Amino acid sequence: MRHDRRVTPAPLNDYYKEKTISLLTKHRKESIIAPILSSAGCRIELISQFDTDTLGTFTREIPRVADQLETARRKARIGMEISGCALGLASEGSFGSDPFIGLMPWNREVVVLVDDIIGIEIIGMAEEAGTHHHLAASRWEEASDFANRVGFPDQYLTLRPNNQNDPRIIKDITSWAHFEDAFRSAAAIADTGWVFVETDGRAHGNPTRRQIIAKATEDLFRKMQSACPSCGSPGYAAVQSFPGLPCADCGNPTKIARAQLWLCRKCGEHETRETARQLADPIFCDYCNP
Ligand SMILES: [Zn+2]
Ligand SMILES: [Zn+2]
Incomplete structure (x- = not known):
């Protein structure tokens, strides 16, 4: 394993240029994902005839990252089967409470690219405060x-009589007139x-979620362009963070990452890269700012 201070990304990789990638999606997510990936020069083949809601819809608990990834992977594989493509994309989102104090609605989005040509997968991810009220x-x-508070009507609403468990849900409420009728x-x-x-948690009815899907797709795009220094495969990226960056005031280790493990999923090449920052803001220090 090498230890050095390189922080610039690996050279651009045009591996996905001219290649066709299937994208299985409902709820118009292709309008977010396809424009971002088009700068990689690939063609996106939209597969929309499969009802992805049969693979599970939103719950009110945030799932483990591994489960969320598994669902995205299954969707990508279904798109590859339908289209006959060796490359497939899909995304999966979840809502829950924020991991810090547990009081804010939190939205995590993953976008997965399955590549059966060289046998790898590349994962784009983004998570931040979301709209789930x-x-x-x-x-x-x-x-x-x-x-008004949640940004209706750009943010769609759903209604149920009585409580959250009543199955008589009214969806696709996108205008004030419809909302008042449906409420009454x-x-x-x-x-x-x-x-x-x-x-509404569905992407086409949730503007904040669309922004987070875009960030996850940008993360995926960066990794698609990042070549392994050893074998040249795309997807060379950080897979793990090591906390402990020293506090700028007291020097004690903080939860902020001091280094990251970079890995090639094709050949196993890996290295530990220190982060660009040498000291952490004392706001993240448990001693100075408990
Ligand atoms: Zn490699
Ligand atoms: Zn400190």
Whole structure:
């Protein structure tokens, strides 16, 4: 293993130029993903006839990264089967609570490229605060205040009579007139009189989510362009971070990464690269700022 201070990415790799990659998606995610990857020179073949919702829809718990990746991988493989492509793309998102204090809605997106030509996969990922809010309302004024706060109508809403478990969901609420009608009819059939209002998690109805999918795709694009220094395969990237960057004030180790492990999934070439920063902001220090 080499230890050095190189922080510049490996040279550009035009491996994906002129190649066709299938993209299995519903909810119009191709409009986010395809333009970003088109700068790699590849052709994206859209596969939209498969209902990806049968592979599971959003829950209110954030899954393990491995499970989320497995779902994205299965979607990519289905697209490859339908299209006959040796290269396939798919994405998978999840919502939960933020990993810091657990109070903020959190959205993690993965975009996976399965490459059966050389037998690798490349993973793009992004996670940050997302739009995933809900409210139990008995009055229209409460529901319309909530809608204003979450950015309706760009952000779509869903409604259920009674509570979050009622199966009589009303989806695709994209206008104020429809929202008010739907609210009143849900309230009318709710024996409790309450209506459960929730932000729509699907990409086409959730602008914040679309931005995070774009960031995950940019991450994937960078890795597609990053060549292994040993065998030249694409996808040479950081796969693990080592915390412990010293605090700028007291010098104690922080949770901020001091180095990353870079790995080629094709030939196993790897190295530890120190991060560009030498000292961490004391705001991340458990001693100075517990
Ligand atoms: Zn390699
Ligand atoms: Zn400190």
